[in-house]
Amino acid sequence: MSSVNEETRHPFLEGLSKHRGAPPTVIVIFGASGDLTARKLVPAIFNLGLDNLLPGEFHLIGYGRRPIKDEDFRKMMDEAIGVHSRRSLNKEVWERVRQNISYHTGGYDEPETFESLAKKINKIEKKLGREMQRMFYISTPPSVFGSVIKNLGSSGMAQVHVQTKLASKVIVEKPFGRDLGSARELNAVINSVFEEPQVYRIDHYLGKETVQDLLVQRFANSIFEPLWNREYVDCVQITVAESLGVGSRGGYYDTSGALRDMIQNHTMQLVALTAMEPPVSLDPESIRDEKVKVIKAIQPLKLDTDLVRARYINGIIRGDPVKGYMDEADIPSDSGTETYAAMRLAINNWRWQGVPFYVRSGKRMARRASEIAIQFKRPPGILFSEGDKYNVAANTMVISIQPDEGVTLVMNSKIPGLETRTQPVKMHYRYSTTFGSNTPEAYERLILDAMIGDSTLFIRGDETEASWKLLTPVLKQWETSGSVGMEEYAAGSWGPSQSDHLLAQRQHKWRRSG
Numbered sequence: 001m002s003s004v005n006e007e008t009r010h011p012f013l014e015g016l017s018k019h020r021g022a023p024p025t026v027i028v029i030f031g032a033s034g035d036l037t038a039r040k041l042v043p044a045i046f047n048l049g050l051d052n053l054l055p056g057e058f059h060l061i062g063y064g065r066r067p068i069k070d071e072d073f074r075k076m077m078d079e080a081i082g083v084h085s086r087r088s089l090n091k092e093v094w095e096r097v098r099q100n101i102s103y104h105t106g107g108y109d110e111p112e113t114f115e116s117l118a119k120k121i122n123k124i125e126k127k128l129g130r131e132m133q134r135m136f137y138i139s140t141p142p143s144v145f146g147s148v149i150k151n152l153g154s155s156g157m158a159q160v161h162v163q164t165k166l167a168s169k170v171i172v173e174k175p176f177g178r179d180l181g182s183a184r185e186l187n188a189v190i191n192s193v194f195e196e197p198q199v200y201r202i203d204h205y206l207g208k209e210t211v212q213d214l215l216v217q218r219f220a221n222s223i224f225e226p227l228w229n230r231e232y233v234d235c236v237q238i239t240v241a242e243s244l245g246v247g248s249r250g251g252y253y254d255t256s257g258a259l260r261d262m263i264q265n266h267t268m269q270l271v272a273l274t275a276m277e278p279p280v281s282l283d284p285e286s287i288r289d290e291k292v293k294v295i296k297a298i299q300p301l302k303l304d305t306d307l308v309r310a311r312y313i314n315g316i317i318r319g320d321p322v323k324g325y326m327d328e329a330d331i332p333s334d335s336g337t338e339t340y341a342a343m344r345l346a347i348n349n350w351r352w353q354g355v356p357f358y359v360r361s362g363k364r365m366a367r368r369a370s371e372i373a374i375q376f377k378r379p380p381g382i383l384f385s386e387g388d389k390y391n392v393a394a395n396t397m398v399i400s401i402q403p404d405e406g407v408t409l410v411m412n413s414k415i416p417g418l419e420t421r422t423q424p425v426k427m428h429y430r431y432s433t434t435f436g437s438n439t440p441e442a443y444e445r446l447i448l449d450a451m452i453g454d455s456t457l458f459i460r461g462d463e464t465e466a467s468w469k470l471l472t473p474v475l476k477q478w479e480t481s482g483s484v485g486m487e488e489y490a491a492g493s494w495g496p497s498q499s500d501h502l503l504a505q506r507q508h509k510w511r512r513s514g
């Protein structure tokens with residue numbers, strides 16, 4: 001018999017199936033007619049329904065400026081399930097969710113429509129005969145985040161229920177601010193209405209299975225952790241590469257760029273999880289305390305030597321010609337926005353001092369590949385070197401986040417034959433081979449966790465500020481210099497040559513990802 005009480009074990013240890021038991025919930029999605037609701041949120045909710053993980057009483061209210069009738073909104077969601085769900089439609093399950101979906105038309109700065117929303121929720125509760133957990137999912141353009149939050153406060157919807165003590169929750173989508181100043185302002189507005197434990201800042205990378213597995217690989221195996229430090233690690237390389245371009249999102253993307261869109265959030269989270277100290281426990285605060293310590297230990301970036309920014313020009317991807325960034329729809333001719341950023345980070349703490357963390361992210365790169373590579377120091381070149389020519393490869397552990405989720409160890413082996421020659425070989429572990437390929441989508445995990453009140457996989461306010469603090473001087477400089485100093489790379493390549501120089505300065509080379 002297990003010595004751990006099943007009821008009190010942390011959900012992080014249990015996988016999705018132990019997550020049953022969220023209270024009756026009403027979720028309001030602000031920005032409901034947008035892309036995210038159809039592509040990710042409602043399909044995630046349907047899939048939770050399939051796994052019997054939704055509370056017995058579950059209501060979804062879409063909120064948006066565009067007037068839409070309830071039934072039309074439900075039809076839009078039918079289509080969303082058909083196109084975007086990971087698993088195919090189960091009519092019975094979907095009907096159970098669908099019958100409790102409605103739509104509320106309103107502006108984001110109109111207190112009256114928040115009042116009427118509150119009335120609608122009260123009516124649902126009255127009919128049910130009990131108070132419900134209220135979850136507010138803010139997926140609007142960032143310019144109205146503040147108004148939504150203030151109106152949630154003034155309409156009384158953010159309050160803790162008197163009888164059941166059920167607290168309201170707010171889930172905030174990215175981008176969380178544009179720089180340190182705006183992130184601080186947003187945190188201040190949020191914290192004037194909600195207590196920090198009610199706040200769930202989304203970074204969907206944290207909901208990815210492989211990102212969660214990173215902690216398991218590190219702290220559930222005894223063979224890696226003793227080597228995970230400056231004594232044995234030569235460098236760490238983190239790549240988040242996409243083969244897609246900006247597509248129809250040019251208008252948004254040009255106000256953002258790779259640094260804001262990918263590095264400040266997703267990539268920094270990967271750095272933090274890779275470099276952090278073992279947390280004292282798996283509770284959310286212990287993990288987030290360790291992550292924030294790492295981000296704070298990163299040295300200010302040297303703007304002239306530690307960074308590369310670039311944008312794609314036309315090129316070829318999988319045999320097809322694709323256009324350059326400046327020719328994409330909605331990109332102004334004087335754009336100074338980067339579609340690729342690379343940097344060398346120095347984490348100045350006991351474990352990592354002197355070990356460069358190279359980070360890169362870009363659109364329209366050779367292929368979609370996100371991975372963390374820990375490159376270990378080479379053994380002394382005494383036994384298997386050829387004269388001056390050192391020919392033993394560095395051992396590398398590669399944690400592949402997507403698309404071929406898994407872990408690879410690169411090590412040296414003897415080539416069979418009478419001569420003693422070595423060759424790097426790979427030991428692979430693939431998720432799909434071991435566990436099958438139908439793993440939950442990040443948003444399933446995150447919506448469920450928010451519903452049961454587990455904030456481990458969400459970003460705390462101080463984390464986001466620490467990350468912006470590091471990157472804001474870079475953004476300011478890049479904004480001032482516009483396209484001066486912007487490098488170019490051909491679509492379908494691995495980025496500009498300047499990013500190779502960033503590594504060559506320390507005798508390193510980017511790993512060939514994917």
Ligand code: BG6
Binds near residue numbers: 174242261262
């Ligand atoms: C989003 C960015 O946060 O992440 C997009 O805004 C990017 O530009 C996307 O394409 C990548 O997510 P994923 O899960 O496809 O790697």
